[in-house]
Amino acid sequence: MSGHAFFALTLGCKINQYETEAVREAWLARGWREAADPADADVLLINSCAVTARAVADMRQAVARMHRAAPQGRIVVTGCAAQVLREDIAALPGVADVVGQQTKVSLLRYDPERGAAGAHEPDGGGGGDGGDDLAAGDAVFPAFRIDGFTRSRPVLKVQDGCSHRCTYCIVPLARGAARSRDPREALAEARRLLDAGFRELIVSGVNLRQYGRDLPGGGPDFWELLAFLERELAPQWAGRARLRISSLEPGQLGERALDVLAESRLVAPQLHLSLQSGSPGVLRRMGRGHYRPEPLLDFVRDLAEVWPLFGLGADILTGFPGETDAEFGETLDFVGALPLTYAHVFPYSRRPGTPAAVMDGQLPQEVKKRRAAELRGAVAVKKATFLHRLLDEPQLLVAPEGARGVKGVCEYYAECRFTGGRRPAVQAGQGGEHAGTGELVAVRPLAVERDGLLVEAV
Known part of the structure; x- marks a missing residue:
């Protein structure tokens, strides 16, 4: 065809x-x-x-x-x-x-002449891994694979689906139960991408806390997977490439996490948390009572001994049904206590088919928007403080983005723009004309501008 x-x-x-x-x-x-x-x-x-x-x-x-x-x-x-x-x-x-x-x-087998139904019929073509996995439902990890990426920082997908069913979330209905990728397949793809010239891989999943539970023997868990990738990749790539973790639940963060992060030579010093709320009562109604906010403060204090400087982001959902002014205040106070460097703040959005959609206490849209704006304002102050702190760093390592490579992100997940006339050479890789690939670029931060840093290559 x-x-x-x-x-x-x-x-x-x-x-x-x-x-x-x-x-x-x-x-x-x-x-x-x-x-x-x-x-x-x-x-x-x-x-x-x-x-x-x-x-x-x-x-x-x-x-x-x-x-x-x-x-x-x-x-x-x-x-x-x-x-x-x-x-x-x-x-x-x-x-x-x-x-x-x-x-x-x-x-992967789509045929416009036969339509969607024909895509399920084996025809010997493809681009996937082959086999019966192409008709996969919830039972197996979907047989997607990549050799390149249209952006400069490829996603390395290691997990899909979610079996937790938070009361507000439609993802389990859409993606099905949690499934994990075989560690050897994840490693093989990481090697393909690094060999293709990419230097930052984003280790991603729908719910990384559930990684490994469906694999034979009930493991490894996510931290064991990360340690495996580290052992296999670090001898060749430490100092030349990095792994960035996409999103973690607070319940994943404990001694094992600290041990793996402390020993890693590949993981970027930045974490993103699926926090959602700083109120224990709201978390229980969300179906996220498996963690409490307070231990997270202890973890980030311990993390500072492993990573003296690190980026910290969070997803925060405000305006959940029944969220009182006092509960919103708990979240606002918790955001104030966390060393956040950025956050994604969302007003609660009612999703049909989820338990929260029919809960009592649905809040007016203007209340949700006002609370979201207040949280964003609090985070913006923290972000500005962090960016100015980065000006004290003698050197950062930036993964250039885009075909021209005039901007990128540093290891702490701060956006960086190269000063005019000092743009580093960017090697085009298999990601296509829109991907900026090549070595990580050492830069000197010059100034804070807008939501990022102005930098120059050194």
Whole structure:
């Protein structure tokens, strides 16, 4: 099969970015051509998100844009929104196929002539790992794999799905139960990406706390996986490349985490926490009573002995049903106590099919927005303080981004922009023309500007 031109748009999380890349590579391997403009494509892929109402609205707007740009094109919507809103999406003008998240892997064999149903039929083609995994449901880890990436910092997907079922979250309904990638497959992909010229890999999953529970023998857990990657990769890549952990639950952070991070020569000194709230009462109603906020303060104090300087981010959800002023105050106080360097703050979004959607105490939108704004303001002060602290560092290591490589992120996850005329040379790798790959660039911080740093190569 050849001759098709496709355009792919990714909405939502890093896992979606990874899966779009896997489908993209599979289609290119079948002789398809990637179009730079949707108007030039006959197959238009939208990889959707359903975590918030805004994400679903973005998907609908994307469908409308694609249909206007390519009225005769075949729009294929996949991802989480496609899983939970299949009938609604199928009725949108221009949509030819809706491929739910739990059958997304079938897109590796997608045939526009046969449509989504034909994608499940073996035909010997592909770009995946082959075998029965291409018809995977919840039982096995989806058979996606990548050799490159369209961005400079590839995602290394090691886990999918979630079996916890927080009361507000639609992800378990969309992605199914937790599944873990075989450590050897994760290692092989990490090596392919490093050999292709990428120097920062983002170790990602939907819920890394649940990594390993479905593997034979009930393990390894995430920290054992990370230690395995460290042992195998550090002899060649320490000092030349790094691993960045995507998102962790506070319940994962204990002595084992400190031991692995202390011994690592590859992990970037930055963590991102799926915190959600600093109020124990709100966490219980969220179905996240398996951790309390207070021990996290002890952990970050201990972490400072391992990493004297580190970036710390968090996801925070405010305006949850029944959240009182006092409970919001607990979260605000906890944010004040944490050494955060940035945060992603979201007003609670009611998701159909989740227990929280029918809870009493739904808050007015203006209250949720006001609380989110207050939290963002508190975090912004912390971020500015941290950026000014980084000015004291004699050197940072930046992974350049984009084809021109004029910006990137340092090890502490601060955005960096190279001063004019001192842009480092960027080697183009297999990620394509939009990916900036090559060695990590040593820089000197010069000034704080907007939400990041102005730097120069040294």
